[in-house]
Amino acid sequence: MSLRYLKGVATLKLDAARCTGCGMCVNVCPHAVFRLENRKAIITDADLCMECGACALNCPVQAITVKKGTGCATAVRNGFLHGTEPDCGCGEDSGC
Amino acid sequence: MSMNGNENQFTTVTGTLNTSAGQIPSTSAEYKSADRLAAWKARWGIHRAAWLIKPGLYALGAPSAASPVFATANYKLSFDNLRRNLKGIDSWILVLNTKGINVWCAAGKGTFGTLELVRSIMETGLEKLLEHKSIILPQLGAPGVAAHRVKAYTGFSVTYGPVRAEDIPEFMRLGNKTSPEMREVRFGFFDRIILAPVEFVQFGKYILPAALILYLLGLKADAVLAAGALLAGSVLVPAFLPRLPGRSFALKGAAAGFSVVAALSPLLDFDLYQFCARTLIYIPIASFIGLEFTGSSTYTSLSGVKKEMRIAMPAQALALLTGLLMLAFRRLL
Numbered sequence: 001m002s003l004r005y006l007k008g009v010a011t012l013k014l015d016a017a018r019c020t021g022c023g024m025c026v027n028v029c030p031h032a033v034f035r036l037e038n039r040k041a042i043i044t045d046a047d048l049c050m051e052c053g054a055c056a057l058n059c060p061v062q063a064i065t066v067k068k069g070t071g072c073a074t075a076v077r078n079g080f081l082h083g084t085e086p087d088c089g090c091g092e093d094s095g096c
Numbered sequence: 097m098s099m100n101g102n103e104n105q106f107t108t109v110t111g112t113l114n115t116s117a118g119q120i121p122s123t124s125a126e127y128k129s130a131d132r133l134a135a136w137k138a139r140w141g142i143h144r145a146a147w148l149i150k151p152g153l154y155a156l157g158a159p160s161a162a163s164p165v166f167a168t169a170n171y172k173l174s175f176d177n178l179r180r181n182l183k184g185i186d187s188w189i190l191v192l193n194t195k196g197i198n199v200w201c202a203a204g205k206g207t208f209g210t211l212e213l214v215r216s217i218m219e220t221g222l223e224k225l226l227e228h229k230s231i232i233l234p235q236l237g238a239p240g241v242a243a244h245r246v247k248a249y250t251g252f253s254v255t256y257g258p259v260r261a262e263d264i265p266e267f268m269r270l271g272n273k274t275s276p277e278m279r280e281v282r283f284g285f286f287d288r289i290i291l292a293p294v295e296f297v298q299f300g301k302y303i304l305p306a307a308l309i310l311y312l313l314g315l316k317a318d319a320v321l322a323a324g325a326l327l328a329g330s331v332l333v334p335a336f337l338p339r340l341p342g343r344s345f346a347l348k349g350a351a352a353g354f355s356v357v358a359a360l361s362p363l364l365d366f367d368l369y370q371f372c373a374r375t376l377i378y379i380p381i382a383s384f385i386g387l388e389f390t391g392s393s394t395y396t397s398l399s400g401v402k403k404e405m406r407i408a409m410p411a412q413a414l415a416l417l418t419g420l421l422m423l424a425f426r427r428l429l
């Protein structure tokens with residue numbers, strides 16, 4: 001995919017020592033961030049990560065950490081105004 | 097929120113099926129013009145909240161104990177998108193209660209989530225109905241569901257299907273496996289441009305009345321520029337996203353805004369001073385709307401949005417203020 005967001009900001013981390021190579025992260029990632037190599041997952045390009053959290057949640061051995069969130073300016077502003085975590089009032093008239 | 101009274105015009109429930117787990121409403125893969133109209137209205141933000149599907153289990157075609165189960169959200173567009181792609185596939189559809197929000201957004205919030213899935217597997221008595229224990233989820237539901245936890249709680253194994261429901265037949269041909277293409281979220285021209293109406297309406301409801309007031313005050317050029325900034329941020333940004341410079345959405349919005357102001361400038365009779373002041377006022381507006389498009393994009397991360405907002409918001413405010421001061425200053429002289 002030609003569209004890439006800001007460089008070097010994603011909070012994605014993989015602990016290779018824990019990884020059992022089950023491939024779940026490869027299955028769930030919508031941006032092909034992971035690949036299996038020698039029965040271990042590797043991160044191909046962390047800049048493609050949108051921090052959706054699917055990989056970390058579905059890794060059965062908690063080898064992945066990522067600060068999950070929606071990359072949505074409205075959400076960040078709402079969170080800032082209300083002093084809470086980012087929250088986009090999704091479902092009403094927001095586009096997401 | 098109640099199902100709205102128009103429900104019967106849609107192809108939501110077409111009958112009932114008697115099963116060992118009781119009567120199950122049935123639905124069909126047919127997609128009528130009323131469904132299409134509903135989708136169109138939802139895109140324009142009309143009655144968006146009214147497009148709820150009753151959560152629970154539905155039968156599509158004539159499913160048996162061996163038929164596959166597909167889970168989706170109780171948002172009409174999500175449900176329709178699934179069922180219309182299941183033509184000729186006898187199956188069960190499990191609708192989770194996501195409060196009328198689509199799968200991806202709901203998974204992000206956790207309402208399309210492990211607990212809701214577990215609850216609805218148990219409540220619908222799915223186990224009694226089937227001879228297998230597997231359920232197919234849209235891959236975009238994965239941010240909310242931990243497959244291994246669902247297995248631990250219910251014995252059901254979760255398989256993530258393709259991102260796009262139209263790939264389901266191919267997914268099944270591959271033995272319930274996704275190919276790399278099926279797993280990848282795209283954000284092509286068409287995916288982006290269908291989001292433009294919602295953006296346009298969302299900001300148009302403030303900017304268009306403001307433009308009208310400017311027009312009535314005799315500030316015709318400003319009325320045109322305000323509408324131009326709206327168009328730049330809400331339509332040009334989605335349409336030309338890959339072509340606009342930089343990776344930052346605020347920057348892309350600013351670039352679109354600048355193009356519009358520059359394109360309109362021959363029509364407006366401004367001197368250089370006036371032109372600069374207007375640029376400083378209308379570019380930040382387009383930039384602001386462009387930045388909002390991160391919410392609809394399929395690849396922006398929270399860390400990235402936070403980073404660009406820390407720089408963009410003060411810059412936008414400063415530019416706007418400078419532009420307004422420039423105009424006020426000139427009046428005073």
Ligand code: SF4
Pocket residue numbers: 018019020021022023024025026040041058059060061062063064
């Ligand atoms: S899901 Fe976890 S264990 Fe499985 S391959 Fe990925 S990192 Fe390794």
Ligand code: SF4
Pocket residue numbers: 012028029030031032033034048049050051052053054055056066
């Ligand atoms: S957080 Fe989402 S986008 Fe990032 S690597 Fe994990 S699954 Fe992929």
